[in-house]
Amino acid sequence: MLKFTSKVIEVFDETPDTRTIRFEVDPSFSFKPGQFVMINADVKVNGEKKIIKRAYSISSSPLKKEHIDLTVKTYETGLVSKRLYFIKKDEKMEISGPFGHFIFDENIHKHIALIGAGSGITPLMCMMRYIQDKNLDNIEVDIIYSSKTPDDIIFREEFLKNSKRNIKINLTITRPAQNNSWKLTGRIDEQMLRHCIKEINSPYYYIAGPTPMVEETNKLLKQIGVSEEKIKLERFGANA
Ligand SMILES: Cc1cc2nc3c(=O)[nH]c(=O)nc-3n(C[C@H](O)[C@H](O)[C@H](O)COP(=O)(O)OP(=O)(O)OC[C@H]3O[C@@H](n4cnc5c(N)ncnc54)[C@H](O)[C@@H]3O)c2cc1C
Numbered sequence: 522m523l524k525f526t527s528k529v530i531e532v533f534d535e536t537p538d539t540r541t542i543r544f545e546v547d548p549s550f551s552f553k554p555g556q557f558v559m560i561n562a563d564v565k566v567n568g569e570k571k572i573i574k575r576a577y578s579i580s581s582s583p584l585k586k587e588h589i590d591l592t593v594k595t596y597e598t599g600l601v602s603k604r605l606y607f608i609k610k611d612e613k614m615e616i617s618g619p620f621g622h623f624i625f626d627e628n629i630h631k632h633i634a635l636i637g638a639g640s641g642i643t644p645l646m647c648m649m650r651y652i653q654d655k656n657l658d659n660i661e662v663d664i665i666y667s668s669k670t671p672d673d674i675i676f677r678e679e680f681l682k683n684s685k686r687n688i689k690i691n692l693t694i695t696r697p698a699q700n701n702s703w704k705l706t707g708r709i710d711e712q713m714l715r716h717c718i719k720e721i722n723s724p725y726y727y728i729a730g731p732t733p734m735v736e737e738t739n740k741l742l743k744q745i746g747v748s749e750e751k752i753k754l755e756r757f758g759a760n761a
Contacts, residue, residue: 523550524617529610530588535675539640540606541580541592544616548586552579554625554651555644555727555755558589558618562601572615575601578643578729578755579619580676582650592675594640623727623755627657634724636709636738638667641730641757642675648727649688662688663718667709667734669696691717709738711745721745729755 531543552558557578564573581590595606608614625633625648635645645664652660668674674692684690693705693713707713715721726747728738735756742752 522618522620524615525550526613527616529608529612529614532608532610535592536673536677538606538673539592539594539675541590542605542608543581543588543590544614546587546589546616550589552583552589552619554583554648555623556619556621557623557644557755558591558616559620560591560601560605561615561617562604563614564600564604566600573600576620577605578621578623578647580643580646580650582647582654584651584654592640592643592646594675621755623729623753625651625727627652627655627660630725631659632661632663632724634663634665634718634726636665636726636728638709638730638734639673639757640675641728641734641755642666644729644755645727646676646679649683652688653683653685658685658687660687661724663724664688664690665693665709665713665717666691667693667695667730670694670698671703689717709734709741711741714741714745722747724751726752727755728752730757732756732758 527544530545533541535541557576559574559576561572561574577591579589580592593602593605595602637645680690691705694703695708697706728735735754
């Protein structure tokens with residue numbers, strides 16, 4: 522684990538409430554696909570300067586050696602997410618990491634299902650990018666990503682152009698418009714899992730996002746008969 526001060530080199534808009542912040546890192550900084558870092562953010566609480574710590578999964582591929590991307594959904598009253606949302610190029614922030622056991626390992630996991638909702642897509646995107654960058658065409662990947670509306674789909678363009686033979690991307694919308702034309706709608710339930718994943722007991726499952734969604738999907742998979750050892754969970758908090 523390292524602790525270092527890192528400079529913001531770029532900020533990208535992803536959706537109306539989510540931005541990616543690209544931090545410069547030393548090329549020797551390494552992490553595994555799915556891990557997170559801790560940000561020590563300088564924020565003002567009741568007019569007083571404080572340092573507040575929060576976890577953020579790395580969304581960029583571990584094979585990109587000189588930067589890491591953090592993709593942050595902002596909340597109106599969220600201390601650190603708001604600070605990060607408005608951070609500017611060249612500002613510095615203290616980072617420590619990497620942390621976590623929510624890790625994809627290509628030597629063990631030959632078929633994976635990446636299931637996410639909201640900002641929970643970040644560690645899953647890191648895994649997908651890693652698999653693509655490393656040309657791991659022998660790994661079967663089924664992605665199910667749930668967002669409220671099409672405008673809330675983080676990394677939407679990248680998903681729409683990156684479906685490959687071994688990477689199947691299913692984007693579901695939970696609040697479709699009345700004149701909806703989006704193909705897949707509704708929450709992630711047993712019917713959707715069976716529709717999107719052909720052999721339901723085959724993959725290793727990685728589930729990330731708001732804690733209630735992660736717990737419900739975990740419960741569902743166990744009821745279906747998926748063994749506990751094949752399910753990994755990353756809980757982001759109440760409503761991520
Ligand atoms: C392992 C891990 C990885 C994570 N990775 C990411 C990531 O990649 N991207 C990302 O955006 N987040 C991620 N999170 C969540 C992140 O750590 C923070 O919890 C989140 O950014 C909110 O922090 P805050 O300081 O802005 O809000 P806080 O100051 O803690 O909350 C203040 C208020 O903001 C509102 N609020 C805060 N969080 C939520 C919420 N989730 N839903 C609704 N209202 C809320 C509430 O009104 C709350 O009372 C991750 C969490 C974990 C544990």
